[in-house]
Amino acid sequence: MTIPAYASAELIKLALAEDIGRGDITTRATIAAASRGTAVIKAKEPLILCGVELIGYIYGLIDPAVKIVSARKDGEALKKGDIVATVSGPCRAILTGERTVLNFLQRLSGVATLTQRYVAALDKKSKTKIVDTRKTTPGWRTLEKYAVRVGGGSNHRFALDDGVLIKDNHIVAAGSIAAAVKKARVAAHHLVRVEVETTNLAEVKEALAAGADIIMLDNMDEDMIQKAVAAINWRALTEISGGVTLDKIPALSRLGADLISVGALTHSAPAVDINLTLTAGK
DSSP states (O other): OOOOTTSOHHHHHHHHHHHHTTOOHHHHHHSOTTOEEEEEEEESSOEEOOOHHHHHHHHHHHOTTOEEEOOOOTTOEEOTTOEEEEEEEEHHHHHHHHHHHHHHHHHHHHHHHHHHHHHHHSOTTOOOEEEOOSOOOTTOHHHHHHHHHHTTOBOOOSSTTSOEEEOHHHHHHHSSHHHHHHHHHHHSOTTOOEEEEESSHHHHHHHHHHTOSEEEEESOOHHHHHHHHHHHTTSSEEEEESSOOGGGHHHHTTSOOSEEEOTHHHHSOOOOOEEEEEEEEO
């Protein structure tokens, strides 16, 4: 099976090598090489499914004789007890790949599920989007940002080469917001937009005067955010960031900003409960 575009073959091979080591001692000792069986992968709690295509890819690396049947698609809302997929073939291969398959499914579905909760919390009349950050598990960024999209969210920049984001330390080093923006304009080509992190209204006005394309409103209270959005008046995109929690989303989404960035979507998403159970064997 072809690897999904959002996944890394190197990462998956590393995960399998990490888990299998020199071989699955327990499975080899207790199950005959000729033994074949069927297993079901089930949701053990309500969740947004993510990573279905990885099941077949991972098992294909272990043993191409393993067959996967699933009518599920990423982004589906599953109830407790819903079947994600049926796995059939050599029992040894099914059990050897179980933990790696579940680790990917549980983690990615966890990110998608949490993201969906944040998106659902937006005020129904709001046009504000929920976006992620670079606070991802090392090596998992493409996977986790895919899971954010599956959950209904949007992506911020993928990496440091993906866009200019002038933060507090850049401003200190450059001397001012204006100086940092000017240097960024010289260094970046015309297709790259420039975002500036601000913490008060004076910085917002400086970023706007410097020609920032996007202005981050970092760790501001609701009153200051509202004033900042009014001052910007659509001359730049606005992003609320810092200390954003699920309970704050309804109110924040009514303040008129374009984006709300949430690091928790990836750095704090709990894995959901999905299991694999062998239902038949011989």
